Amino acid sequence: xxxxxxxxxxxxxxxxxxxxxxxxxxxxxxxxxxxxxxxxxxxxxxxxxxxxxxxxxxxxxxxxxxxxxxxxxxxxxxxxxxxxxxxxxxxxxxxxxxxxxxxxxxxxxxxxxxxxxxxxxxxxxxxxxxxxxxxxxxxxxxxxxxxxxxxxxxxxxxxxxxxxxxxxxxxxxxxxxxxxxxxxxxxxxxxxxxxxxxxxxxxxxxxxxxxxxxxxxxxxxxxxxxxxxxxxxxxxxxxxxxxxxxxxxxxxxxxxx
Ligand SMILES: NC(=O)c1ccc[n+]([C@@H]2O[C@H](COP(=O)([O-])OP(=O)(O)OC[C@H]3O[C@@H](n4cnc5c(N)ncnc54)[C@H](OP(=O)(O)O)[C@@H]3O)[C@@H](O)[C@H]2O)c1
Numbered sequence: 001x002x003x004x005x006x007x008x009x010x011x012x013x014x015x016x017x018x019x020x021x022x023x024x025x026x027x028x029x030x031x032x033x034x035x036x037x038x039x040x041x042x043x044x045x046x047x048x049x050x051x052x053x054x055x056x057x058x059x060x061x062x063x064x065x066x067x068x069x070x071x072x073x074x075x076x077x078x079x080x081x082x083x084x085x086x087x088x089x090x091x092x093x094x095x096x097x098x099x100x101x102x103x104x105x106x107x108x109x110x111x112x113x114x115x116x117x118x119x120x121x122x123x124x125x126x127x128x129x130x131x132x133x134x135x136x137x138x139x140x141x142x143x144x145x146x147x148x149x150x151x152x153x154x155x156x157x158x159x160x161x162x163x164x165x166x167x168x169x170x171x172x173x174x175x176x177x178x179x180x181x182x183x184x185x186x187x188x189x190x191x192x193x194x195x196x197x198x199x200x201x202x203x204x205x206x207x208x209x210x211x212x213x214x215x216x217x218x219x220x221x222x223x224x225x226x227x228x229x230x231x232x233x234x235x236x237x238x239x240x241x242x243x244x245x246x247x248x249x250x251x252x253x254x255x256x257x
Contacts (some may be wrong), residue, residue, distance in 0.1 A: 004090075009211060082111040112158065131256070174215070
């Protein structure tokens, strides 16, 4: 089951998982792009069964309905890709609270609730895997991206602890921590039309195909975290050894959004 499968990384996960799965369940709010993707995948993989489920994952009622639909179809996902997520660029104090609240509900609450509901049946079934889509932002406090970075810090920390809890029970948990990727993410996160990305940031962009390919190979070798692309991996390695005081200095002088 892939959440946030109507665009970006979620749709790419569906494309790359299709040849390896019997059944794919695609979840998001917009059904039209998911139905189009499902038709494309059914044509390419005639033995594949693809289900499209509409849910606003910020809503607990929608999540409950989604779980009900899975149960009534007799589906027990053995791979959960918790990918649905959103960001919000700009100062925290000037943020629209409804957007900030939705971001926390989606990035933190929905991801945790789906993991809580779907991992126990995986354990009963003898094994399974979870990819928690986090971000490079999870290892940095980022001004003008403060709540997003904090939600992803939660995701990476939760993922690391959960994989230790579940390691004896045949469940793999991998945190996928991409740097920037060209998807709809920027459009959703942007508060108003702004200029192009700085060339420095642009240099870190990694193609969605590459991100998903590295995520799936990381899961296959049970990697705790995957930072796709060598520049992003190198940046993560440097950040990991820098003292907090230098990180504060660097973040304090970074161009504002
Ligand atoms: N792109 C990047 O630079 C980047 C970098 C690091 C991490 N990430 C992470 O990668 C993940 C995927 O993002 P993306 O880059 O592929 O962006 P995207 O193209 O905007 O995709 C986001 C997906 O989440 C779904 N979604 C949003 N709100 C939802 C809701 N309330 N209920 C259900 N589904 C919802 C969207 O579908 P609907 O709108 O149809 O609901 C869409 O399918 C996110 O967790 C993001 O934080 C992205």
